[in-house]
Amino acid sequence: MAVRHATMNARSLSLRALLFLGLCQTISRASTPELQDQPQKIAVVGGGIGGAAAAFYLRQEFGAGVKIEVFEPDAVGGRLATVKIGTQEYETGGSVIHPLNLHMKHFVELMGVPQRRPVPTKVAIFNGKELTFEESDWFIINVLRMLWRYGFSLLRMQMWVESLLDRFMRIYQYQQYGYSFTTVDRLLHAMGGDGFLALMNRTLEETMIDEGFSQVFLNDMVAPITRVNYGQSVRIHGFVGAVSLAGADSGLWAVDGGNKRVCSGLMYHSKSDLISAKVTSIAVKVRPSKTGTPTSFYEVSYVGESGSAHSLYDIVVVATPLHQGMSDIAFSGFSPPIPSAFPGRYHQTVSTLIHGVVNVSYLGTAEPASQFTVSDVLTTDSEGCAINSLSSIDPVHIPEGYKRPPASQPKVWKVFSQEPLSQDRLQEMFLSWDFVSETQWLAYPSYRLPPRKTPPFILHRRLYYLNAVEWAASSMEMSAIAARNVALLAHHRWHRQKSKIDQEDLHTRIRTEL
Template sequence: MQLSRAVLLLLSGFILSGLRAAVARLLPEPPNRIAVVGAGIGGTSAAYFLREKFGKDVHIDVFEKEEVGGRVATTEMMGNLYETGAYVIHPLNLHMKSFVKELGLTARTLPEDNFGIYNGDYLVFHESEWFLINILKKLWHYGLNFFRMNMWVDNVMDTFTRIYRYQASDYSFSTTEALLHAIGGSDVVGKLNMTIEEDMQKSGFSQRFIEDIGIPAMRYNYAQGVKINGFVGAVSLTGTSSGLWAVEGGNNQVCRGLLRAADAQLIQGTVTSVQDRPTKSGFTESQYEVTYATDKGTESKMYDIVVIATPLNKEIGNIDFTGFSPPIETVCRPFQRLVTTIVLGQINASFFGFQNTSPFPLSEIFTTDNHNIFFCSLTSLYSSNSSPEASDLRIWKIFSVETLTDEELHQLFVSYSDISVKRWLAYPQYNPPEKMPPIVLHRGIYYLNSIESAASAMEMSAISAKNVALLSYHQWYGKEEKINQLDLAERLKSEL
């Protein structure tokens, strides 16, 4: 009896081993090489998630023509680092929170500064140092609109957090519209086809509140007014929440850490073209030849999967896709020009209607929609490891559409020095109804920045990176049941 049982166990072992071998022969081989174009928060988090999904054996190259971090950038002044690009992070941005924890970085909560709203002639509203007085002023000027906005933003964020549950269960989406529909159905997708002004009016906000508070929020975050789409407008208004934070040492520390954690090879170069190289070897139908220029000249490498993590805009990421049938078509939308000016200076208080005020009582000044105003916002900056001192001389960050002239700087400051100027194409120009570019450009080419046409933010890029990593994995291995599934909320309940 014991001998028979041993023989049966041995036979079953041989059978199982044979079945595993047969299944292994049927499954595609893992990709050999993956290229990620762009080392901003989208590209570096894509490399991180791709490593997580495809394992340790795949080779990942990340191409970057400038600094790691992209639009998540800092500048040094007087021995301290200051954020010149993407700055605040919402407490419910769970990917960013996870990155900071996994990478051993330190988060620091940003203080809630006193702000004012400037209309080109005077401050239409400004806060004081006293909490109770601020509540009374908000009620006097805007009724319950501020409190309605807090509840509205909370509801937006509660809806938005659904995406984390879906991604934790490995679900992915092949279009940005499908991803947004999974988050909040037609209500969220509908926001792409209306302005944030229309959305706020529909939600019961007064026109005065929209003009005095809504417009300045949009100008601060996107250098555009309330004619931008409702979804990006809602993302912008989340910046009015409490508990906002940043990363000690600069938010771009996250990008550098993700690159290391992904064990990816950084290639300092400009990708100029991606060419289709059809093949019939194994399960791979195409390989892609990526051509790039470095200081040493022009080179090319072959990849199984390519992730484009830079805007397909001729002034930012002008990549030529050749040999594709049908041709790869993308929506190359215009981008908003933004100038960031960092200044060490003493504010001209009289310009904003204050007399003999020392130190200047406000840390943030936002602006209404007046073509005579030459700046979008003026913000007292925190260094990477300290808070601004309550003194006349501080570091200020000015957002403007055009480069500030000496005359304009002299209007804002009694005196100033140590100027740093950064000009860039910062965000898409939003103009609903929006058309989302495709995520899947070809069988193995993915456009991570498609999501920017809905809204541009660090967390949006991280969400898109996770989605692209999951999508590429599922499409490589034929796991269609994990792509574009409907009624995910109910499905997850049944799975639990």
């Protein structure tokens, strides 16, 4: 999730001081001799951003002696993916990162990967018939338009989101000091107290109306943001709604060469072994030990190009969704039983990349295509809107001197929609095209209320479920936060260190130590 730096009150330490002290503690912990009973083998199921980050943090917590194996049947990156069009590649999955996503920033700095060169953007809002708002090249004109129609609602929304993000920032402090949480609710409570839990049980619409925002502002400006980011309306729950609104901030960035490079870079730095295979089952097995006390292991069965196989592990982290249509991993030998699919469903978003000439008249504008410079068309939650967004996108590597072509020329557009685009729809939206690539993503949960019970991070004694966090919000940074939480949790529980599990006394402890 996007997070901004908070100003601590007079009784609290500054964020900089906390992070510095936490860094010192991390260095101190890393320099101590390894404990004798370190695990021998750890499995991570899933090679997306969550799995790659989990492998990285598990290596950080358990040291060089443990063998870490990551199972991924497809390309490393998961829902971070690209499509090649001509000689260039374009993002088809997660495409932007907030400037204050601290874990993602740390990953990129660690790997020495540059950020992609920024290209100026302009936004418009489409209601299915016409453009109801079109951003001007002049900042003051945009401000006056917003003031005329919505008063100070946009400024108030930014302030409201920033106040939530200030509280969210606490998770970095907790994690820097090694604190971990057994459930998503406990993690959220550590960030924002009862207020964050309340956001999970109310719609964004209800929450913002109570904050004094008008229904017109929600329909015209907020719904287009939730639709482009999560493919859903303002009736999603308030916490993921705040994440979505934070994703509309300025300064968004991406990784040069594609965001999936973060996953491959984390795999390299974690010194993990990648096993190109699909995990079919996880079973708990009990084996005798030299001390006479039985020891339990996890048997992971999988199918790869060379056929079926299985291996035993001390710790397993599942970093792929365990929900209907997303996974068919069977769990056997567990008491109580672990379901192969938790309640709830993932929301389908179709990402279609088209190289062609857009039909600007489809957007209800009489402006000539040569003068139409809007790059991102967001849509309202109206009956006539068959798409969630239409965006002119740039390659994952921006060469020197690159300039986005005008709408009158062929270029690459990305369309988000609920269903695949029919041939008739393509003919409505484009005058001509020579390339179409369609990806159907089950990209994030359906966030409609009433809320589903969030799955636990702990499925069994040493079996963890990283993607539980997606039911609070799904993003690259949320996956990274969950990965670090699970790695810390696995370390503390392996070594029976309970003092930093489900505790919210960080500031009290720091003041005592000082």
